[in-house]
Amino acid sequence: MEQLAQTLRQHGLRATPAALAVLHALDQAAAPLAHDAIAARLATSSPVDRVTLYRILDRMTCASLIHRFQGPDRTWRFSSNAGGSTASMFACTRCHSVAPLPAAPALPKALAQVRDQLRQQGLTSLATEITVHGLCPRCQGCPKPAALKV
Numbered sequence: 001m002e003q004l005a006q007t008l009r010q011h012g013l014r015a016t017p018a019a020l021a022v023l024h025a026l027d028q029a030a031a032p033l034a035h036d037a038i039a040a041r042l043a044t045s046s047p048v049d050r051v052t053l054y055r056i057l058d059r060m061t062c063a064s065l066i067h068r069f070q071g072p073d074r075t076w077r078f079s080s081n082a083g084g085s086t087a088s089m090f091a092c093t094r095c096h097s098v099a100p101l102p103a104a105p106a107l108p109k110a111l112a113q114v115r116d117q118l119r120q121q122g123l124t125s126l127a128t129e130i131t132v133h134g135l136c137p138r139c140q141g142c143p144k145p146a147a148l149k150v
């Protein structure tokens, strides 16, 4: 927890018990989490009221401590930056589940080339998000929902 507290302070944020609990929950998560999922994870150990949770997530996002994604279901999800500066996920277009992308050793180098080219164009890159859209294994065998049939 002391390392998380130091990380919060390095990003100009206060290391309150609620902020520490939120950052810990995101660090432990295998995939980006929505507000409700974060609240559920904190419910037993360190409950945080809904407004406080929104404020903490906003501050952490503004400080570039966490990444914020909007999935195909229009729900915001959050992930820690612990794995690097690039936020990446797979999003199922049918059931809206999300999962982190597998580690790809060539990806950071490719993204560095893109950022270099952007810099040459006078553009400053602050964050990178990669979302691969597709069908999860569970949905690949499902018939289309009736509502989508034409």
Ligand SMILES: [Zn+2]
Binding pocket: 092, 093, 094, 095, 096, 097, 135, 136, 137, 138, 139
């Ligand atoms: Zn799916």
